[in-house]
Amino acid sequence: MTEPAGRPPALRVADLIVAEGPEGAERIVVAGLGVTVAAGEIVAVQADDAAAATALVQVLAGRRRAQYGSVTVGDGAPARRVAPAPPAGLAVVRPGDPVPAGTASPVLVVDATRPDPSAAPPEEPARAAARAGVAVLMVTTAGNPAATADRVVHLNRPPRPPARPDAEVARFSRDALTEAAVGSLTGAGVAADRAALVARVLVDADVRGHFSHGVGLLPMYLDRLAQGGIDANTEPRWTTPEDAPVAVLDARGGFGQVAAELAAEQCARRAAEHGIAAVAVRGNNHVGMLAAYRDHFVRRSVVGLVLNISGPSVAAPGAGRPTLGNDAVCLVVPRGEVRPLVVDFATGIVASGKIRHAAHRGEPIPATWLVDRQGRPTTDPEELDRGGAVPVFGGHKGLGLQVITEVLAGILAGATVSPLVHKQRAEPDRPMDCSQLFLALSPAAFGDPPVDELLTVLTDAVAAGYPLGAPSVHLPEQQEAAAEARAADEGIPVPLAVAAKLGWTADRTAVAGGVR
Template identity: 40%
Template sequence: MSVRVPHDRLAAYCGQVFERAGVPPAVAATVADSLVYADLRGVESHGVVRTGIYLKRAAEGMIDPNAPVTLVRDDGCTALADGGNNFGAHVGAVALDLAMERAKRHGVCALGVRHSNHFGTGAFYVQRAVEQGLALIVLSNASQTMPPAGGVRPFLGTNPVAFGFPTGRPVPFVLDMATSLVARGKIIVAAKRGESIPLGWAVDKEGNPTTDAEAALDGAVLPLGGAKGSGLSMAIDILAGVLTGAGYGPTVNNMYDNWAEPQNVGHFFIAIDIGRFLPLADFTDRLGRFIDLMKAEPKVPGTPEILHAGEVEHRLEATRRRDGIELPDRVAEDLIALGQTYDVAWIQ
């Protein structure tokens, strides 16, 4: 069973719950928007299902919702920010604004972030950049949930990377992917629903392949493409963690298990002013023709259309903005319980 709710009311509800929990209004709104945006695009693993764990970490002092995001270094086209252990979505949004402003001024900006937390989907940030005619690459590390290729126990995070480019069309090019075969959050959602997972997604704690979501959460998700995904995850960790002074590998603390230390997640934003290379209209025209050439390619039998990265999510977002977001009963029940805790009435 499930509950369908309008996306704007869901964002307002979650934002109000965060506020009643002591989160400043602007921070609460950004975090809620980030969670609902993930649900709109079908990335339920990063959606409102995370509301409870975010609030619990703040209540336990593992997140400081009042901390400012500060610049440790600012050399124009490069910068380093300290998130002060605030909510990751807020830290990411502030860092993005800093990176975009500097890219417009200098042509490009590479901005690292340390002392942050889980920041949601990379698409949340690249979407904002492409709306301003910028290209954006976003990297983030995460706590260890994935073995290196050939390993058994978790050592690397499912460290995501996202690319965003404006196309001059309603649908931008947005590639947002984890370096694991599947985002661990999808396994969390499956466990909440009492569902099994496909064979090949994960292994149990002994390193055996499993379809049991709970056993997978005790074990590890597998790298995308074996050694390739493992290597890419480590490269992301070098930029987002080692270079920034954030945690890396097993020193990024798990938000579900570690209640003694902040996560110290690291991010890395690369913002590019397209106009420094080509007039934006020329770029989008060339990219549009590239997309058209791809779509005209011969299709595998049974494939109605060739899609570029971001199209599936864009269409789903349009549908859910119109029809509402369908929440599994268990997720809705958890949200209702949180609302009762903080005296916020459920969506009517």
């Protein structure tokens, strides 16, 4: 934040963040503005984007709430998140409006975002107010610069570090990427069939566009293998009869995918036979993307629900410390001959792996995805592993879903909760001891309701809610379908930083037919 020299600030704007759009896919409009203005000083905040300038004026005028930050007038208390009323002592005018007399309003915001040719130039009310000892913040756009400002602050134009080389990617076909992943695993002593299963789950995530759960995890998996956090040779063991209505499977610290694959297959098969089934998995490691196990439910024509708990990386609403797991929920609904409906999401506002994927590529993240150790929004993905936290999505309602997941997949299925789960990166020598709950229900047991027909009614209703036509992605699974098409056409991108750790890029054609 820029401080005026020699004079106490009359206005302080700190860490102001304004976003718009659906939660988890927000567009940052104002990205962490910090500026101070002293009495009698004119400071211009200049935006390249008119929408950003307008959003800032709306927040200062009390017509719009910010996601984060504060506005302080004089020695008053900070107006956190800027309540829907302007802070006392702050006035907002347009060029041509009367200027508050004297110092009745010690801070004046001049909205010069949409200049009116018939009105006085924006500099005139600013100069008049400054001469009266008023602190002036003039909000302008690049097409309407403030020539007489004492200082100019550029909105949303922070200094950016040069792009890192690892922002580049290598591109693989699906088969070549699977072959490469299997090779890395078998080279570390993993049996070929298990290596193929783990590789299939990771590559499936990359193909569907969820790179956070793809082969970018392999270096960490291999490290955990070497240090003992994953036992490549252990066999999962049923601790209850496997054909019971509720069965419990002890993963025994092996690859999470091995126990999850067995649980999904058994759960779907028994639900098709008996109408309903549940399989609890405990003592497990990371299982990858939950949707990777969808085919078992689709083949058996049963509806599947999978819940997973993980180690602490999520903060409760308003909190700054990661005390809860970034748990996951996945619903699979077969739809006859067409693509199944799959709903798969994390209880954090974003999956932790998406933040690490940005770190692999040397890219900043939206400020709503992560808070640092002081609870402040940050665009630096490296803060995640420095003690930062992912906010839970949906406020207290999202926390409610988190608690539901903890009770079902944690307390019931695993006799644990996420605060007790070991974090796989922080403790590579220990099994995570996370747990999953697999549930399956056969529509036949419910009298064979017309699932496909009713899903069509439901999806058509969602699309009908958009007066100008539904966007291309407005339902679950549409984004994944588009990602699969891109992967087929363009290849699957793998950050060079990841490929180099796995020894895939000593020669950019090291994997036969794999790098395009």
